[in-house]
Amino acid sequence: MSKLVTGDGRTHIASALMRESLVDKKVVARTQSDREFEIMPDVALVSVGGQSIFDRGKSALLPLVAELASLRSKHKLVIGVGGGTRVRHTVSVALDLGIPTGGIAQLVGAMEECNAVFLNALLAKQGSIVMQREHFWELPLYLDNGMLPIVISVPPYHFWEPPPPEGDVLPTHGSDFGLFMLAEVLGMRRMVFVKDEDGLYTADPKKDPNAKHIPHTTLEALLEKMPDEMIIDKQLFGAWRTARHVREVQIVNGLKPGQLTRALAGERVGTVIEKETRSS
Amino acid sequence: MSEGERRVISSALSQSAMTGGNESFDYSPVAMMPDVKVIKIGGQSIMDRGREALFPILDELVAVRQQYKLLLNCGGGTRARHVYAIASDLEFPTGLLAALGGYVPRQNARMIQMLLAKHGGLFMMHDDFEKLPLYFALGCIPIMTGMPPFGYWEKPTENGRIPQHRTDAGVFLSAEVLGCKRALFIKDEEGLFEDDPKKNKNARHIPRIGAKELLKMDLPDLVLERIVIEYLARARFCTELQIVNGLTRGNITRALAGEDVGTIIYKD
Numbered sequence: 001m002s003k004l005v006t007g008d009g010r011t012h013i014a015s016a017l018m019r020e021s022l023v024d025k026k027v028v029a030r031t032q033s034d035r036e037f038e039i040m041p042d043v044a045l046v047s048v049g050g051q052s053i054f055d056r057g058k059s060a061l062l063p064l065v066a067e068l069a070s071l072r073s074k075h076k077l078v079i080g081v082g083g084g085t086r087v088r089h090t091v092s093v094a095l096d097l098g099i100p101t102g103g104i105a106q107l108v109g110a111m112e113e114c115n116a117v118f119l120n121a122l123l124a125k126q127g128s129i130v131m132q133r134e135h136f137w138e139l140p141l142y143l144d145n146g147m148l149p150i151v152i153s154v155p156p157y158h159f160w161e162p163p164p165p166e167g168d169v170l171p172t173h174g175s176d177f178g179l180f181m182l183a184e185v186l187g188m189r190r191m192v193f194v195k196d197e198d199g200l201y202t203a204d205p206k207k208d209p210n211a212k213h214i215p216h217t218t219l220e221a222l223l224e225k226m227p228d229e230m231i232i233d234k235q236l237f238g239a240w241r242t243a244r245h246v247r248e249v250q251i252v253n254g255l256k257p258g259q260l261t262r263a264l265a266g267e268r269v270g271t272v273i274e275k276e277t278r279s280s
Numbered sequence: 281m282s283e284g285e286r287r288v289i290s291s292a293l294s295q296s297a298m299t300g301g302n303e304s305f306d307y308s309p310v311a312m313m314p315d316v317k318v319i320k321i322g323g324q325s326i327m328d329r330g331r332e333a334l335f336p337i338l339d340e341l342v343a344v345r346q347q348y349k350l351l352l353n354c355g356g357g358t359r360a361r362h363v364y365a366i367a368s369d370l371e372f373p374t375g376l377l378a379a380l381g382g383y384v385p386r387q388n389a390r391m392i393q394m395l396l397a398k399h400g401g402l403f404m405m406h407d408d409f410e411k412l413p414l415y416f417a418l419g420c421i422p423i424m425t426g427m428p429p430f431g432y433w434e435k436p437t438e439n440g441r442i443p444q445h446r447t448d449a450g451v452f453l454s455a456e457v458l459g460c461k462r463a464l465f466i467k468d469e470e471g472l473f474e475d476d477p478k479k480n481k482n483a484r485h486i487p488r489i490g491a492k493e494l495l496k497m498d499l500p501d502l503v504l505e506r507i508v509i510e511y512l513a514r515a516r517f518c519t520e521l522q523i524v525n526g527l528t529r530g531n532i533t534r535a536l537a538g539e540d541v542g543t544i545i546y547k548d
Contacts, residue, residue, distance in 0.1 A: 085286070100312040
C-alpha cells in the first residue's frame with residue numbers, strides 16, 4: 001500500500017515525484033527515458049484532405065472511398081478528414097467579427113465533423129464508424145472486426161487554444177496537428193495524407209509552374225528550411241520534433257487511383273518525410 | 281466551374297494555406313467577459329493541506345461572491361504526481377499522462393463544489409464554458425478543473441514526459457479567452473522567488489517581473505508552469521498573472537480588490 005507522508009502541513013503520497021515542483025527542469029528530466037511504450041504500433045492513420053478532396057465532390061471522393069473500402073481487409077486503418085473551404089470561411093467571418101482565438105478554435109471543428117459524417121455515410125456499409133472524441137479504447141474492437149473508424153481531426157484545444165505566435169492571428173492547432181497527435185499518442189509509426197498533389201513541392205504548384213516536386217525529405221531538413229506555403233500545418237512539424245513514435249509522414253495524390261494503396265504497401269509514391277533519428 | 285474542381289466559398293482566406301503568417305488581417309478581438317475573476321486554487325499548495333488551509337480561503341471567496349464573478353479552477357497535487365510517476369515509470373506517452381493527470385483536478389473541483397454548494401458552488405466541465413453567463417446571472421460560483429482539455433492531444437515534452445500544459449496553463453488560457461486582464465493563482469508562497477523557498481530559506485522574493493525578463497533569467501524552477509510565461513509574452517488580454525499566498529488571511533480579498541500583493545508577472 002502506498003505510504004502517506006505528512007509533516008509539512010500537506011499530505012503527500014510517496015512517489016518518485018512527491019513534493020517536487022513539476023516545473024523544475026531536473027525533475028522533468030528524471031521522467032525521460034530512451035524508450036516509450038507503443039499502444040497501437042501496427043495501425044496507420046490516413047487523412048483525407050478537405051479542400052483537396054472533399055470540396056471536389058463526387059468525382060474525387062467516390063474513387064477514394066472505393067479504395068479505402070478495399071484496403072480495410074489488408075491494413076488496420078484509422079481515418080481522419082480535413083474541413084476544407086468551410087473552415088476557411090468560418091475563420092474569415094470569425095476574424096472579421098473579432099471572435100477571440102480560443103473562440104475560433106471552438107468553432108472550426110464542426111466543419112470537419114461534417115466531412116466525417118459525409119465519409120461515414122459513404123462507407124457505412126463497408127463497416128465505417130465515426131468514433132467519439134477520445135474513445136481510443138474502442139479501437140481494438142473496431143479494428144479486430146475489420147471496421148474503418150473515422151476520428152475527429154481537430155484537437156480538443158477549443159476555447160483553450162494558446163495565443164498564436166506574434167504576427168499570426170489564426171489558431172495554430174488544426175486538424176493535421178490533431179491527427180498527428182492522435183497517431184503519436186497511440187504509438188503509430190506512420191501517417192498518410194491524401195491530398196490533390198503528388199506531395200511536397202518547392203513552392204505551391206497551383207500558383208508557381210516552376211515548383212519542383214520533392215519525393216523524399218526529412219523532418220530535420222524541413223525544420224531548417226520550411227517552404228512558405230505548406231500542404232500540411234506547420235504545427236505538425238513542431239510537434240514531430242519532440243515526438244517518439246511517428247517515423248514517417250507520406251503525402252499522396254488522392255486524385256490518382258491506387259497511390260494510397262501503393263503507399264500503404266510501402267511504396268515511396270508522392271512525398272515521404274522521415275524523421276532521421278528517434279529523439280532520445 | 282468544371283466537374284472535379286475544388287468548390288470554394290469565397291472569403292478572405294479561401295486561397296490561404298492556413299499555415300500561418302496572416303499579419304495583414306485587421307483583427308481586433310472582442311473581450312467576452314472581461315469582469316470575470318479567474319482564480320486557481322493550488323493542488324499541492326492548498327488542497328493537499330486539507331481543511332486547515334482550504335476553509336479560510338473558501339470563507340474569503342464566499343465573503344466577496346456578491347461583488348465579483350468568481351470562476352474557480354483547481355490544481356491537482358500529490359495524487360497527480362503519483363499518477364505521473366507511475367505512468368512515467370511505465371514509459372507511457374505524454375498525452376496519456378495528460379489524460380490520466382486530468383482526473384485529479386476534476387476530483388478537487390468536485391470537492392470544492394460540495395463545500396460551496398450552499399453558496400451556489402457549481403461544478404462545470406469544459407463543455408459547459410458557454411453557459412458561464414447563465415451561472416453568473418444566477419449568482420453561482422462555477423468551479424472547474426484547471427487542466428486545459430488537451431488530454432491525449434498534449435504535445436510530447438522535450439527531455440521528459442510531464443505534460444507542459446497543466447492546471448496553471450488552463451487557468452491562464454481561460455482568462456485569455458474570456459478577455460480578463462489578470463488571473464489569480466492562490467498558492468502557499470508569497471509568489472515568485474529566485475529559488476524554491478521551501479528548499480532555500482534565503483531565496484529572494486520577486487514582487488513584479490516581466491515575462492520575457494523572467495524567461496531570460498532561465499531559473500531552474502518557477503512558481504508557475506514555464507509555458508504559461510511563454511504564452512503571457514504574446515497574450516492579447518490576460519497580461520498579468522498574480523500569485524498570492526492563500527495561507528495568509530486577507531491576501532485573496534486584497535488581490536481581488538486590485539492590490540498588488542504577492543507577485544505580479546506581466547507582459548513586457
